[in-house]
Each structure stands twice: as structure tokens, then as C-alpha cells.
Amino acid sequence: MMGKMLLVLLSFVMLTGCGVQDHILEDVLLAEVVGYDTAEADKIKGSTVVSVSQSGEKSSMGKEVYTAVTHTDKNVRQQIESEAPRSLVGGRLSAILYGEKLARKGIYDYVDTYRRDPAVGRDLYLAVVSGKAEDIINVESKMLKTPGVKTEEIIDHNSKTHLPETSLHSFLYYYSGKNMDPVLPLLEVEQNHIKIKGIALFKDDTYIGKYIKYEDGFLFKVLLENFKKGVYEARIKEHSYIAIDNISSRVKYEIKDGNGSPEISIKAKIKGGVLEARNIELKSQSAVTAIEKKSEKTLEKKLDRMVKMFQDNNIDPLALGDRVRSQTRNFDSKHWEDVYRTVPIKVDVDVELVQQGITD
Amino acid sequence: MKFFKSEKKVPPLQHDTSIPYAEVPAKDFEELFKKFKASADFLSFQYPSEAAFTVSYFKSIVGPDQVHQEILPVLTQQHPSTLEEVKNGIPVENIIISNDLKVIQDAVMTGSVIIQINPDNSHCLLVPCASSEKRQISIPETEFSVVGPKEAFVESIETNINLIRKRLPVPELQMKEIKVGRISQTRIAVLYIDGIVDQENVQTVIQRISDIDYDAIVDISFIAQMIADNQNSVFPQFIDTERPDRAASGLSEGKVVIIVDGSPQILTGPTTITNFFTAFDDYFVTWHIASVFRLIRVFAVLFSIMSTAIYVAVTTYHYQSIPADLLPTLIASRGAVPFPPILEALVLEGTIELLREAGARLPTKVGQTIGIVGGIVIGTAAVQAGFVSNVLLMLTALAALASFTTPIYQISNTIRIIRFPFLLSAQLYGLLGVAICAAFFVCHLLKLTSLGRPYLEPIFPLRVKDLKDSFIRLPFSSQTQRPEILRTEYSSRMQPKPKEDSRDIDE
Structure with a gap:
């Protein structure tokens, strides 16, 4: 008994020799954002922001940028190691950025390497940068006022209102799933600030060069999922706008004849409050109803155009194909791909203004 | 190993018969x-x-x-x-x-x-016509309570039995007396309430005590160690208390009480691990408050055992899991420290143990000074000298504080000690090591018994009825039955009341 115990204890200690590798917190470089761009002659340029610990001072982390130009992605890390004072670790990565040019060539190879790494979380953000990813990296490294990674924070708080959820996990889901395409946030640098330009549209892993404008991100989110935040400004008539504060938005897909000639009707119901009403009278119930009708029409028009644009480009960011599959027995995926561009899709929006705020 | 043994044969020691053991009286x-x-x-x-x-x-x-x-x-x-x-x-x-x-x-x-x-x-x-010097009954010191009785046991067995008997004036409160110890001839009393207690428990206690063969039984802790089910366990298997009210309440529940002459503490058993989180003044406050206090104690103990181990595991292996807002603070405080986290933690835990040990050995007045001087001066100086990080200093101080929240002194020693295996395994394998170490202790606790009764009851084996007085305390109206773990001969504590008709508003 005693011998057995000793053996267990001994093996517990001895097994640490088999490569238990430690990463002591202050002895590693924590990569925070990584960016990839195309470089000359089929090469890629990787750049990364790392936080550098500064002992003694509280709550201030220095940031440094490392860049390298190589053929493969992991090699970028090797190259960076050659100039880094300590080993670079990816466990705290919060965002991976891809330059526009690279994204148009397809990004899966550069996503795959992070998919395989167990140290990397599944909840980090991927994004496309209008222009060069390196620019964002450079801006990011200068933002030191508060702790935290700006790129991550910007995407994080916008994904409650204007962006669909775009983590590594959901990208892989939409990429690997049949009859659907991923979307990623599109970032840009404007006057030394990182800014969301819109939602970049993908065909499989390739950026098609088109995007949904940031303001219309709310509309895309209305179609994609149920959510409870966000503001949308609808134009009622010339010089009069109404800002609708979303209280609850629900979407329902009705699908007919998935394997034959499918018909899709998307029903969205937005319960909202009036945040701002410029040049609009909201005193009587009938006026409110009229405004509701008017804004419904505006939204429907925009959404119809958006869906049409998806069909014209033969992309499916709403995962319509997958929704049809889930409601059709013996779904014929091949047939769907053939008819997708011509499927009649009807968007029906129901706006209900449940609060008008404090008036008079 | 034979190589090292000397060939010289040592003659066996002469058995010394001249020692006047009590069983071997003089010739004439x-x-x-x-x-x-x-x-x-x-x-x-x-x-x-x-x-x-x-x-x-x-x-x-x-x-x-x-x-x-x-x-x-x-x-x-x-x-x-x-x-x-x-x-x-x-x-x-x-x-x-x-x-x-x-x-x-x-x-x-x-x-x-x-x-x-x-x-x-x-x-x-x-x-x-023996006369024996004895101390006055005084206030309980290790199990002090703000409300409730202020009597504590003293060293005299007669006084102690008197303190219990006046709380339970029934002839069913019976007592067996055994003398143990070849030289000390210590009087040991086993008390129980006949008709409630499981006679098997009484027999087990009496048999184990009679089997003791030792020269001098100085204190009850000798007995507690000698009759424990597993003498190699760090967990105490009996509750020792200095409160007569706790002893009387244990007896009325169906426990067996052991009193040793010359010891101001008594033992109660069988015991489960939940009893160690039970302060007797939990019964003096309403059940909501008592339940909250007990849960606080449980979390305090878990925190005390795990906090430094998790700190070491996270800073050594799992930099991923630190919240982003905490990271700069943690890195800034760790940055000045030249040691890896494990050494830092060992230095600080060692210091705290030193303070505790020194405080316990020194006379009360000096001890207090040592506690304050050591805590404040050494702590601050260690951080300023860059020996330890202030995050860890805070964690260790909290952990030390938390380990004192247990009402029973013996278990707080246990908590103090089992931190170190956790700390070492955290260094070896990170959080996996902490999990392995925890699994080891859970296995040990599962196997442990107290007077042959499962130690982890009512969690395992799960006895839902006994949960009423474990990590939470339900009101007295729900405490109609004695604990199942004690296998009492008569389990009802009160006559079940006939159900009242609900009052209608029309009446």
C-alpha cells in the first residue's frame, strides 16, 4: 500500500519531465492583435501588437509592434521571435485582422492555423480591414490610455447593435456549414481612430469586395437573429427622420416547397421606442400608426434591396439555404444552389412603437 | 541494504521489571x-x-x-x-x-x-479523603460566542460531568468509566443517553478505549488520535469541544461523549465533515442567518485552500484565463518580483506560518504585538523590497484569515496544512494539478469514517433528510428528527403535531 502510494506520488512528480511547459505571466509577450497583409511576390506580411509589462507602475502596459514577411503564417511567428526579447504567446489574442487584398484571395489558410491552436480561444474576433491590416495594428499600439484592446472592444460592443456575432467559432461554423456564407466586420482607420465601416460579405472564405454599410448593419441583424438593442434612423419624408430604439426584434422564416420552387417569406417584428422624432407629430394614436406604417415601408424597401443584393452575388450570409434545409425533408442541396438566385424572397416588417418617451 | 548492516549482534535489552506498573503491585x-x-x-x-x-x-x-x-x-x-x-x-x-x-x-x-x-x-x-486542586469554571476561549452560555469545561472530570448532567437531568444519561494508561491511570468517562444512542457506537468507543495500551494519557487529544478510524488522516475524526452546551446537545442528538480527566475538552462522535462548519452559536440566531454564516464558512475554507494554489497555477500556466482588466495590475505587481510564482507563494505562506506559530508560542501580550508587527511591517516591507507581489500578499492574508473561520480548532490546522500539497501540484501541472490534488483529497474523504460512520455524510452517501442541519440550518420546526447518521434508537425529537386547519377568512 505504502509502496503503491509512493509510486503514484513519484510518477506525479516525474511526469513533469515530459514537457510540462510553463508560461510565467510576466515572462512572455502577449500578442493581442494580429494582422495579415499581402506582400510582394506571393508573400504575406504579418504584424502584431504585444503588450509589454512595465513593472512598478500600475495599470499601464506598454505596447509594441512586431512585423515579419514570410511565406506561411506560422513562420511569421518564427520571424517575430527573432526580434522579440521573450517568447511570443497567442493565448490572449483578441482579434485577427486581414487586409482587404488578402481577404479577396481567401483567408481560410490563415484562420486554420488558429483553429488548430488549443491555446487560442474560440471567442476571438476576425475582421477585414479596408486598406491594410498593418494600419490598424499601428493605431492600436498607440492607444494606451485605458487597458484593453480597442479593436476587440469596438467589435464587442457593436455586436450587440449593428454587427452579427463574428467570433472565430461562428466564422468556422458559417464557413464549414453547407448553404451559408460567413460575414466579418469591416474596419478602417480614420484620423487615428479605428472605426467600423460595415459588414464585409464573403463567398466561402473569400471577401467579395462588397459590404453592408454600418448604419444598415442594424437591418442585417434584424434579418439574422432576435436581439434587443440598437437604434435605427428611418427617413419618413424629406427633412423628417425618426430614430427608433429597438426594444425587441424577432424574426421568423416561412419556407414553402424547399425542393421544388421555394418561396421564402421573412417576417420581422420590431418593438421599439421613439428616441428622436424630428419634424414629426406624435400626439395622437393615429399619427403613431401612420409613422409605423411609413417606417415599415422604408425598412421593407431597404431589406428587399439587401436580400436582392445577396442573391445577385450568389452569397448566403443569412444562411437561407440552411434554414430551408432545416424545414425540408430530403433537402436537395444541389437543386437549392441552382435556384437560389431566383428564389422569390419577401420581407415583411412589422414595426410597433410601444413607447414615445416622456411628452408634454 | 544488508551491506550497510553491521554484523555485530547487539544483546537484547533487559526487560525492566522494576517499573511499578499499576497491574504489577509489590510482592508483599x-x-x-x-x-x-x-x-x-x-x-x-x-x-x-x-x-x-x-x-x-x-x-x-x-x-x-x-x-x-x-x-x-x-x-x-x-x-x-x-x-x-x-x-x-x-x-x-x-x-x-x-x-x-x-x-x-x-x-x-x-x-x-x-x-x-x-x-x-x-x-x-x-x-x-483526596483533595484535588482545580480551576474555576471560566469563559470558553477557543469556541467563544457572543450570545449563549459562557461556561467552559475545566480539567476536573467531576466538574465536567456535573456541567453536562445539570443540562440533562434524566437517569437515561449514563456513564461508563474506564481507566487507561499504565502510569497515568487516567480516568476516562464515556457518556451517552440510553434509549437514544446507538449502542453499537457506545460499544465501539468503549472497546477502542479499553484497547489502548500506553503509559501516560495526558490529554484528550491522545485519545482522539488513538481511537480514530484512520490514524494517518489529516482530518480530525472527532469533534473536540470545550462547551458543555455543545456536548449536551450532541448527547441529546444521540452522540457519544468522551471525557478524560485532566483535559478541559471533551470528544463527541460519530462526526461528519459538516459538523466542523457548525459553530454552536448557529443555533442561537435565526435559521436564515445561521445558514448564511455556515455557507460563508464553507466558501472561506475552499478559498483558503485553493486561492494561493490557483494564483500559482494561473500565473505560471494559464495566462489566458486572467480577465483583461486585471492583467495590467497583475503584471505590474508580478513584474518587480524576481522569483517564479511558486517560490513567491512559498515565501509568503512560510512567513504567515511563522507568524502564526510565533504568535501561538509567545505569551498573549507579546503574541498580539508579533501578529500586528509581523503582519503589517513584514508584509509591506516584503512588497517594497520586491520579494512578493501585493496581489499575492492580499490573497495569502485573506486565506490565512479565512482558515480561522472554522469553529473547531483541529480542522483549522488541517486546512492550514493541506494548502501545501495543492500549492505544489499547482506548480507541477497548473489547474490540472489542482484538480488531481482535489481528487486525491475527495477520494480520501470518501473512504474516511468516524466510528465506522461515513465521514462525508450527508453528501455521500446522500441523505437528504440530514441536509437540514449541515451546510444550512433549517428552523427548529423542521428539526423534528435526529440525524440519520447516528442511527438513533428513538429518532423523533418531538411529538408530531396534528396538522392545523388552514384558517379561512370567513371564520
Whole structure:
């Protein structure tokens, strides 16, 4: 008994020799954002922001940028190691950025390497940068006022209102799933600030060069999922706008004849409050109803155009194909791909203004 | 290993028979008296005059007043001629006349006075008049409570039994007495309430105590260790308490109480791990408050065991899991420290243990100063010198504080010790190591028993009924049954009331 115990204890200690590798917190470089761009002659340029610990001072982390130009992605890390004072670790990565040019060539190879790494979380953000990813990296490294990674924070708080959820996990889901395409946030640098330009549209892993404008991100989110935040400004008539504060938005897909000639009707119901009403009278119930009708029409028009644009480009960011599959027995995926561009899709929006705020 | 053994044969030690064990009395009366007279405090004199009675006793354990007022006057005034007449004359109970050497030796050594008529006659009259010094009953110190009784046990077994008996004035409260210890002849009492207690528990206790073979039983902690189910466990398997109210309440639940003469603590058993998180003043406050306090204690203990281990694991292996807002603070405080986290943690835990040990050994007044000086001065200095990080300093100080929230002193020692295996395994394998270590301790606890009853009850085996008084305490109206773990012969604590009709508003 005693011998057995000793053996267990001994093996517990001895097994640490088999490569238990430690990463002591202050002895590693924590990569925070990584960016990839195309470089000359089929090469890629990787750049990364790392936080550098500064002992003694509280709550201030220095940031440094490392860049390298190589053929493969992991090699970028090797190259960076050659100039880094300590080993670079990816466990705290919060965002991976891809330059526009690279994204148009397809990004899966550069996503795959992070998919395989167990140290990397599944909840980090991927994004496309209008222009060069390196620019964002450079801006990011200068933002030191508060702790935290700006790129991550910007995407994080916008994904409650204007962006669909775009983590590594959901990208892989939409990429690997049949009859659907991923979307990623599109970032840009404007006057030394990182800014969301819109939602970049993908065909499989390739950026098609088109995007949904940031303001219309709310509309895309209305179609994609149920959510409870966000503001949308609808134009009622010339010089009069109404800002609708979303209280609850629900979407329902009705699908007919998935394997034959499918018909899709998307029903969205937005319960909202009036945040701002410029040049609009909201005193009587009938006026409110009229405004509701008017804004419904505006939204429907925009959404119809958006869906049409998806069909014209033969992309499916709403995962319509997958929704049809889930409601059709013996779904014929091949047939769907053939008819997708011509499927009649009807968007029906129901706006209900449940609060008008404090008036008079 | 044979190589290292010397070939020389050591002759076996002579078995020393001269040690006067209680079971081996002297050969004859002369020899016994010779042994007595070897001690300077043994008095032997002729009274009232030469060739009259011989009176002899150990003056250090006999009450002189009793001898002067009750024994000597009888010899002078009544002029008895036989021991029988003396016996009738002396107004003291339990006087015996004996020529059994063992009886004589036992009686003399516990404070009896020997009276002989003829020195050659080995028949002796033994008058018990022991006087023993004892402390006044004082306030409980290790189990202090703000409300509730303020009595604590003292070193005298009679006083202690008195404290219990006056709380439970029923003849069913019964007591068995056993003497243990070859030299110390310690009196050990086993108390229980007949009709409630499971006789099997009583038998187990009595059997284990009678099986003890040791020279001197100085304190109850000796007994607690000797009769434990698993003597190699770090977990205490009996609750020792200095509160008579806790003892009485344990007895009424169906527990067995062990009292040792000379020890101001008593043992109750069988015990489960939840009892160690139960302070007796939990019953003095309403059940909501008591439940919250108990849960706080449980979390405090978990925190105390795990906090430094998790700190080491996270800073050494799992930099991913630190919240982003905490990271700069943590790195800034770790940055100045030249040691890896494990050394840092060991240094700090070591310091805290030093303070604790020094505080416990030194006299109260100095001890307090040491605690404050050590805590504040050494702590601040260590951080400023860059020996430890202030995050860890805070964690360790909290952990030390948390380990004192347990009401039973013995378990707080356990918590203090089992932190170190967790710390080391955190260094070896990170959080996986902490999990492995936790699994090891859980396995150990699952196997552990107290007087043959499962230690982890009511969690495993799950006995939902016993949860009513474990990590939470339900109101007294729900405490109608005694704990199932005690297998009581009569389990109801009160007459079940007939259900009241719900009052209608029309009535």
C-alpha cells in the first residue's frame, strides 16, 4: 500500500519531465492583435501588437509592434521571435485582422492555423480591414490610455447593435456549414481612430469586395437573429427622420416547397421606442400608426434591396439555404444552389412603437 | 541494504521489571510500604501515641482538614479497638478494609488515608479523603460566542460531568468509566443517553478505549488520535469541544461523549465533515442567518485552500484565463518580483506560518504585538523590497484569515496544512494539478469514517433528510428528527403535531 502510494506520488512528480511547459505571466509577450497583409511576390506580411509589462507602475502596459514577411503564417511567428526579447504567446489574442487584398484571395489558410491552436480561444474576433491590416495594428499600439484592446472592444460592443456575432467559432461554423456564407466586420482607420465601416460579405472564405454599410448593419441583424438593442434612423419624408430604439426584434422564416420552387417569406417584428422624432407629430394614436406604417415601408424597401443584393452575388450570409434545409425533408442541396438566385424572397416588417418617451 | 548492516549482534535489552506498573503491585506489604516511603511526601505516624494506630498517607494529595476533623478525632475520642470500629466511627463513605496489595496501592495513590492497628498486620483501613486542586469554571476561549452560555469545561472530570448532567437531568444519561494508561491511570468517562444512542457506537468507543495500551494519557487529544478510524488522516475524526452546551446537545442528538480527566475538552462522535462548519452559536440566531454564516464558512475554507494554489497555477500556466482588466495590475505587481510564482507563494505562506506559530508560542501580550508587527511591517516591507507581489500578499492574508473561520480548532490546522500539497501540484501541472490534488483529497474523504460512520455524510452517501442541519440550518420546526447518521434508537425529537386547519377568512 505504502509502496503503491509512493509510486503514484513519484510518477506525479516525474511526469513533469515530459514537457510540462510553463508560461510565467510576466515572462512572455502577449500578442493581442494580429494582422495579415499581402506582400510582394506571393508573400504575406504579418504584424502584431504585444503588450509589454512595465513593472512598478500600475495599470499601464506598454505596447509594441512586431512585423515579419514570410511565406506561411506560422513562420511569421518564427520571424517575430527573432526580434522579440521573450517568447511570443497567442493565448490572449483578441482579434485577427486581414487586409482587404488578402481577404479577396481567401483567408481560410490563415484562420486554420488558429483553429488548430488549443491555446487560442474560440471567442476571438476576425475582421477585414479596408486598406491594410498593418494600419490598424499601428493605431492600436498607440492607444494606451485605458487597458484593453480597442479593436476587440469596438467589435464587442457593436455586436450587440449593428454587427452579427463574428467570433472565430461562428466564422468556422458559417464557413464549414453547407448553404451559408460567413460575414466579418469591416474596419478602417480614420484620423487615428479605428472605426467600423460595415459588414464585409464573403463567398466561402473569400471577401467579395462588397459590404453592408454600418448604419444598415442594424437591418442585417434584424434579418439574422432576435436581439434587443440598437437604434435605427428611418427617413419618413424629406427633412423628417425618426430614430427608433429597438426594444425587441424577432424574426421568423416561412419556407414553402424547399425542393421544388421555394418561396421564402421573412417576417420581422420590431418593438421599439421613439428616441428622436424630428419634424414629426406624435400626439395622437393615429399619427403613431401612420409613422409605423411609413417606417415599415422604408425598412421593407431597404431589406428587399439587401436580400436582392445577396442573391445577385450568389452569397448566403443569412444562411437561407440552411434554414430551408432545416424545414425540408430530403433537402436537395444541389437543386437549392441552382435556384437560389431566383428564389422569390419577401420581407415583411412589422414595426410597433410601444413607447414615445416622456411628452408634454 | 544488508551491506550497510553491521554484523555485530547487539544483546537484547533487559526487560525492566522494576517499573511499578499499576497491574504489577509489590510482592508483599513491606515492599509496598518501602516504595511509598521512598517519597518525601509520604507521611506515616503513630496516633494518638506510640503503639497505637498507624496513620499514613501522601500529604500532597490528601486534604489535611478532613484528616484533622474527621479521622484523627475518632481515633482519640472513641478509643476504638478494631478497624471495624474505626470504620463505623468515621463519617465518610466508601471506606474499605482490605489486605489486597493492588487495592491498597490504588487507594493510596488516589488520596486515601491508611489506618492500621498493628504495623505487622497487613489489613488496612482505607479512608478516601483526596483533595484535588482545580480551576474555576471560566469563559470558553477557543469556541467563544457572543450570545449563549459562557461556561467552559475545566480539567476536573467531576466538574465536567456535573456541567453536562445539570443540562440533562434524566437517569437515561449514563456513564461508563474506564481507566487507561499504565502510569497515568487516567480516568476516562464515556457518556451517552440510553434509549437514544446507538449502542453499537457506545460499544465501539468503549472497546477502542479499553484497547489502548500506553503509559501516560495526558490529554484528550491522545485519545482522539488513538481511537480514530484512520490514524494517518489529516482530518480530525472527532469533534473536540470545550462547551458543555455543545456536548449536551450532541448527547441529546444521540452522540457519544468522551471525557478524560485532566483535559478541559471533551470528544463527541460519530462526526461528519459538516459538523466542523457548525459553530454552536448557529443555533442561537435565526435559521436564515445561521445558514448564511455556515455557507460563508464553507466558501472561506475552499478559498483558503485553493486561492494561493490557483494564483500559482494561473500565473505560471494559464495566462489566458486572467480577465483583461486585471492583467495590467497583475503584471505590474508580478513584474518587480524576481522569483517564479511558486517560490513567491512559498515565501509568503512560510512567513504567515511563522507568524502564526510565533504568535501561538509567545505569551498573549507579546503574541498580539508579533501578529500586528509581523503582519503589517513584514508584509509591506516584503512588497517594497520586491520579494512578493501585493496581489499575492492580499490573497495569502485573506486565506490565512479565512482558515480561522472554522469553529473547531483541529480542522483549522488541517486546512492550514493541506494548502501545501495543492500549492505544489499547482506548480507541477497548473489547474490540472489542482484538480488531481482535489481528487486525491475527495477520494480520501470518501473512504474516511468516524466510528465506522461515513465521514462525508450527508453528501455521500446522500441523505437528504440530514441536509437540514449541515451546510444550512433549517428552523427548529423542521428539526423534528435526529440525524440519520447516528442511527438513533428513538429518532423523533418531538411529538408530531396534528396538522392545523388552514384558517379561512370567513371564520
